[in-house]
Amino acid sequence: MFLAKGLVIGFSIAAPIGPIGILCIRRSLTQGKIVGLVSGLGAATADAIYGFMAGFGLTAISSLLLGQQTLLRILGGLFLCYLGCKIFGDKPANESAKINHKLGAYASTFLLTLTNPMTILGFIAIFSGLGLGETNNYFDATLLVLGVFWGSALWWLLLVGFIELFRDRLNSTIFQWVNRVSGLIIISFGILAIATVIWQ
DSSP states (O other): OHHHHHHHHHHHHHOSOSHHHHHHHHHHHHHOHHHHHHHHHHHHHHHHHHHHHHHTTOHHHHHHHHHTHHHHHHHHHHHHHHHHHHHHHOOOOOHHHHHHHHHHHHHHHHHHHHTOHHHHHHHHHHHHHTTOTTOSOHHHHHHHHHHHHHHHHHHHHHHHHHHHHHHTTOOHHHHHHHHHHHHHHHHHHHHHHHHHHHHO
């Protein structure tokens, strides 16, 4: 039961298309399904960590992160701007580049998800609303966290699989435009993240 709830929560947290989704779609199209899936698993790992904090009632850690949300938003926004600029100027990747990018693909989405304070707020709200926070049964909490990871991973697997259906029909010119459009969208998300700090 707790595993199933975790699956639903993880899937629903991952599904909205934001900068991580755009990044995974772009990497799936230009670098292949493995790099796209590895990128999604980086985000799923970060989701599981936040689910762990909410599920085990680690309020001290979550409060510390929320207390630093201004700094985290700025860092996340700057990182998004950097990635967006890099992607905008990228040429379609070759096979050797795909291999070298796997670790970086995982790390970048992992860090971007961790620097989004809205993720932990989302988990706290969902867990509290469903009465799942601060459970005394650690086995149930563990199942919940595992469910969050697998639910999030399932979303990325489905997304990457869907994108793969169209990848073989694209050529290098289209890949170049994918890079440019994705880069501009990700830069926009970065600017928006920084702007919310300035305007709050």
